[in-house]
Amino acid sequence: MAPITALSDDEATTSDPADPPAGVLGRWGATMAAHARWVFGVWLLVLLVLGAAAPSVFSALAGAGWQADGSESVQVRELAQQHFGGNSSAAVHVVVHSERDTVDGPAIRAVVGEIAALAGTDSRFAQVVPPQPGMSVSPDGHTGIVIVGAAADTDEMVRAVDEHKDALIALSGNGIEVYPTGASALWSDFNEANHDAMIKAELFSWPVTLTIMVLAFGSLVAAGLPLLLTIAGLVASAGGLVLLNQVTPISVWAMNFAMMFALALGIDYALFLVSRFRDSVREQGDDMRAAVAQTMDTAGKAVLLSGITVLVSLSAVLLVPAPAVRTMAVGIMLAVAFVLAATLTLLPAALGALGGRINAVSLPYARRQQHRSPVFARWGGFLQRHPWAVATGSLVVLVALAIPVVGLKVAMPSIGVVPADAPVRQGYELVQSQMGEGAPGILQIVAPADEARQAAAVAAQSPGITMVTPATPAADDSDFVLMQALPTVDPSADQMATIVDDLRDALPDGALVGGAPTENLDLQQALNDYFPLVVAVILVLGFLLLLVSLQAPLIALIGTVVSLLSTAAAFGVAKLIFQDGHLADLLGFTPQGFLDGWAPVFFFAMIFAIAMDYTVFLLATAKEHYERSGDPSTAQVDGMAHSGRIIFAAAAVMVAVFFTFALAEPLPPKEMGIILGVAVLLDAVLIRLTLLPALLRITGRAAWWTPSWLRRILPSISFSH
Structure with a gap:
């Protein structure tokens, strides 16, 4: 193989057909190949720095953010957190139940005391409100809800539940069941279940992917190169997300999506370049510099434009005023950016270094494989002869x-x-069975004190509301009151939207409606x-x-x-x-x-x-x-x-x-x-x-x-x- 040397500008523009083309990406590819050791060294440094942060990606990223910034429900959560001891939608609702004991009995009171003591060990928890008859105690007295107020933002509250839910559940025993519920607990269990599922799926997909790649390329080296490239992009993006999370909260879902998308796109890009490079090697002989340059000036251009198109498409999601949705897009965009960077730098360097060895460890048919596929050439010819029939058939199926x-x-x-075995779901279903369908989805009404009586009367008469608690004055003597409204339907029922709309329309202008179901709506x-x-x-x-x-x-x-x-x-x-x-x-x-x-x-x-x-x-x-x-x-x-x-x-x-x-x-x-x-x-x-x-x-x-x-x-x- 001829030695690989850097291209000068004069060399790049010469008319010698053996030289690389004058295109920008062609010259770039030749430069990457000529300085392969430097490229490998830079990427190794990047991976060491970002890879050090990568293992903490799932524990470091934010667990909440599913809200519409600036919405009425978010305003209610912020007011409740500021003026009512943290009794907001982010509060943790700890369900305590016993078939034998009642909530006012010594056994359950002792458990409630332990819950309060545990909450007192973490500054993210605010005021603890024990079960209140007529509000958070079931009619039969055997189920109660301890409200542990939120003194931190929603992401920190999810982390707090992550850290303490095992200790809370461990309070169960002697005929008493304890389940942390509420929005923060829901996102804690939800994220955990989805994270475990995503990891299992990723682990299962890797051997399947490698098998497909080997069959497609017919060479273990050519098949393994895209996977190694994708791993580099994933490690870099994971570390990058952890660092970015220090600046602004990034949803843990960002990494979940990034893992899947980066794997798929990284392999796409590498497939296109590696296939073209193998063809260029046949054309250029021993001149690996020219082969890399030709690859980058043709297939590399398509990959770059494709990557820009993907990034632009995902950037449109940033318009949505929802932190979790935005940061999921950011996570994928970061992963795509790293994979694209690796494709345009690390891959041409590796191709130049491997040269003809790209076909090493080949299956027998791979040696005869050409970039121009006879099978798809015949299919292209068929489409030439029958375009209208094919187009019509495709359109009919798609429509x-x-x-x-x-x-x-x-x-x-x-x-x-x-x-079904998640603690938050067990507590949710227990509350529904003991206190009514709508009990897990309590609505919150924050109103000026001078509108409290009118707001309470209107809410009590609003369709779909079965009970309204007495107005609670603000803990800091501000001019607000808080009321809880119990809906008649499950929080996810279709009727909930109508109930909330009717309530908002009927309440005085100064009153705001919030709560976890309303934040979802x-x-x-x-x-x-x-x-x-x-x-x-x-x-x-x-x-x-x-x-x-x-x-x-x-x-x-x-x-x-x-x-x-x-x-x-x-x-x-x-x-x-x-x-x-x-x-x-x-x-x-x-x-x-x-x-x-x-x-x-x-x-x-x-x-x-x-x-x-x-x-x-x-x-x-x-x-x-x-x-x-x-x-x-x-x-x-x-x-x-x-x-x-x-x-x-x-x-x-x-x-x-x-x-x-x-x-x-x-x-x-x-x-x-x-x-x-x-x-x-x-x-x-x-x-x-x-x-x-x-x-x-x-x-x-x-x-x-x-x-x-x-x-x-x-x-x-x-x-x-």
Whole structure:
């Protein structure tokens, strides 16, 4: 193998065909290969620094943040926390129950005293309110709720429950049961269950992924390189999230999503580059510098544009005023940024160092494998001959799957998403059985003192409210009172939204309604309100990026529009499974009757990002061959022949990664895995490998046409070499 040396500017612009191309990414790739030791050293340093913080990622990140900033319910929580001893929605409700003893008996009073003593050891807990007859004691006197006030923000309260819930549960015994409940306890148990499920799914997905990669590449070295690259990106992003959490709270869900998304996209990017590099090695012989440069100047350009498209799509989610939703997007964006950085620096350095050894430890068929796939070349030819039939068939299937989305319902998760043996669910169900359906979802009303009587009278007469507690004056003598309103329905029931709306409409202007169920409703409303804006921003930015990348308005528009089809079809399938309950027995879950509330906003951005990822790969390859040949038919067939196998393998990896989450017991990761897995499957099979190339054939030369005025204002981007 020829020695790898750095390129000077003069060398980069020479006309010698053996030299690397003059493109920016080509020169960049050659530089990375020429300075491989420096690149490895820098990445080793980065991984050591960020890797030191990475192990604490799940314990360090925030556990709450599911709220609509600035909403009425958040105002109520803040007022309750400030003026009423922390008796807010973030307070911990410790349920104490005994079949034998009553709440006013010595046995339960002793347990209540131990709960208060434990709360006194942590400054995050505020005032402790023992069970109050008529308010927090069941009619039969055998169940009571100890309210442990919140003296910290919601994230710290979740951490406090994480640290003390075992000690609280350990107070059970001698016929007395103790269960920490309330919103903070719910998120504690919810995050724990989902974290365990995500880790199990990730561990299961790695060997499946490696198997698919070996089959796709036929070489253990070529297959292992993308996985090592992805691990580097994941470690860096985990450490980066821990450090970023020191500046602003980052939801623990950010890492959960980042792990899954980074694995899928990292392998996508590496597949595209490694496949192209193996072909370039055959073309360039021993000149590894030229092979790396050629790879980066063609496939590297598509990867860079794809990564930017993914980041732009996810950035639209930052518009939603919900900390957990925003930071989940930040987590994925950080992971994608690190994976993209590794793909554009570490991978070309590794490719240059490996050279022909990229095919080491190969299966027999791999030695005959060409970058241009004969199978997908034949499929491209079939699409050339039958474009209308293929396009019509694909559209019929996609539209049929998308039709159910019309009846889609969304809401924040119910208690059913927490495992049946979780303490918070056991306490929740106990309170319902002893105190009524609506008891776990008590509403809070904060009003000015001079409106207390009117507010109490109005609330007592409001539909769906069965009881209102007497007004409690503020502990700090401020001009507020706090009342609790008991609804007649379960907190996740459809009627709860109407009950809250009616109550808010009827109360005096100065009165505010909050409580955990109301925070969920306000968050859901914010998600619904911002969904059209997020979709519009993603579509516009996606179109503009494709336009800049491909320099052709028609195919950029087609690529954007067809990406909506896989998204709509995926949500249609999600409605049939998770709302209507089809396949529920097979998948092992109880349907809630709706899709989790963050799914439309968040999953739309993720699905669209993945769809555009494949769009860029396919159309960039087709554009490369159109620039070489000037023939749209050649571009369509060769574009499919050179990218089809990569898209198919990348989709197989993504589907395998996502579908492993279907094995999770908690519903949210199951929902996430199936929706994303179905979306990728539909997008790859029915759109990228079928509908989109058929539309290329139908539109012909018009697909690549650029008006002269547009050509003058767009930056010049070429994919040919």
